Amino acid sequence: MTEVDVRQKVLAANAAAANGLRARFLETGTLVVNLISSPGSGKTTLLEATARALRERLRLGGLDGDIATDRDAERLRQAGIPARQILTGGACHLDARQVESALAEEGERLSGLDVLFIENVGNLICPTSYDLGEDFKVALLSVTEGDDKPFKYPAIFARAAVTLVTKADLLPHVDFDLAAVTDQVAALNPGGRLLVVSARTGEGMDAWFGLISAERSRKRNARFAACVV
């Protein structure tokens, strides 16, 4: 028997594809945001509101991962931005190669964007492990899901640069301890940001739009810096 040290990342092939995407997004100055949450927490609704608020100022686009139907991409197109559905046919997450081929097939329509939103398959667990070449992950937690979720699904809340507590307009109707969630997220992810929003009433949404605009400017400046170097 022969025994050898390998020491290779299991997801090395995904990481290589993600790094390729990241280099491309840096070249075009495209900010890429990977949205992860359980089904029904409001990813598409958030993006619809974001599209309507920012589409005049920024070139936005969306990739929507789902097991079935192209409903989400259609909703984003109705909100006035180009969007492409990625059907995983049962897989519980998007991987970098799927993003690569979806972008290749869309060609011009999704290239050179200011901001690309990747709406992952609704799942708080599996998508966390797959780098898609994004600048940062955003975790959504709707108030109807319960205030114990960050500690129950620590991987995503530890890795998401931004946590959005969504459906804040329902706070008066549910037992959701916002302070407890803030504490849990702070413990898992001391550098992370937490915003409380309602896409329905607009509460807190300006802070979200401001964050996207600021990160987009930062990405564009990084692109100029990369060109100078």
Added chain:
Amino acid sequence: MHELGLALEIHRIARQAADERDGGPLEFVTVAVGDLAAVEPQLLEFAWRAVVDGTPDAGADLKVEWRPARQVCASCGEVSERAPGSWMRLCPRCEEPLAVTGGDDLDVLRVAFAGPAAAAGGAFR
């Protein structure tokens, strides 16, 4: 249930390591799985069986080395006490919030395979 995709990838990496050395069937593969890797070791081992069954590597075991995430207090350093099934929120000494770091391992560490008979000796110096 992304463990199946991971098991396929682990098998591909292990097979490649063996093939590069003219190795035969796999004997075992050791992987590191971290607390934050979002991988359930038992499901991974179950998926591994599904991947190797019916192949020459059917007898190969998957050995999982668990890598805990570290709890770090800004003042007291690493905290080894654990809350049942999870992390502690506050440092048991100074009550400051704890940061959770590391634990994102998901690596193939070692691969063992049959042969090749000549591997142990015969190399020219």
